[in-house]
Amino acid sequence: MGNVPRVPISIEPPADAEAPQRHPKAPAPGEPTAAHYEGCRGCGDVPGSLRIRSWVGDDGVSVHSRFDVLAEHQGAPGLLHGGMLMTAFDDALGTAYTQIARSAVTARLETDFRRPVPVGTTLWLRSRVDAIVDRKIFTSGVAFLGELDGEVAGTARALFLKVGVEHFLRHGRPEDLEALGASREVIEAARAAR
């Protein structure tokens, strides 16, 4: 029998956690959000990107996102790959937290697949931050077929953990930090740390 380590499984925010406030510098309701990173596979303008676009919701905290499902996103004949839907949720939920907090990475992402998503569909996602407790950012979202609040294609919850720039210095490539707008000092520090 394999020796499978126990892993943390709870991404339930504490019952008394408060709803987060919008960051004062976040875009206003209705405005588009910026790509959190130009090289991102979800929302960046790079080959293979899902080219997800997001806007701030009426409440100034949630976001809604658009994902046009193309033939290159198939998993089964004519249908969206499940991992692509998870990528879309990862991006949309991550975009929701960037309206409130600075950099964080996905620690856990749970997705329920409710309906098949045919190629040619526009998926609309609504995402929100449910709570922030210390480094933990609890998020949730829904993906709809064809229109906002249309038929539900999937739902997701994710836990993001806040990290500092040292996370990217330690684990990423120095040259990619330039795309994040890192200073020359930070890039040199990253090179030295490798």
Ligand SMILES: CCCCCCCCCC(=O)SCCNC(=O)CCNC(=O)[C@H](O)C(C)(C)COP(=O)(O)OP(=O)(O)OC[C@H]1O[C@@H](n2cnc3c(N)ncnc32)[C@H](O)[C@@H]1OP(=O)(O)O
């Ligand atoms: C620049 C802006 C970029 C915005 C991007 C947004 C969209 C894209 C997001 C991504 O795709 S990020 C890429 C995918 N994610 C990763 O590569 C993360 C890889 N994992 C790690 O680097 C570390 O595991 C992580 C930083 C997430 C956590 O390591 P730490 O050493 O900082 O935390 P630690 O393991 O001590 O856990 C801290 C707390 O979180 C809890 N925790 C950690 N991982 C968990 C998990 N998976 N599920 C549930 N709880 C978890 C853990 O139990 C603990 O709870 P308590 O404080 O209550 O004891």
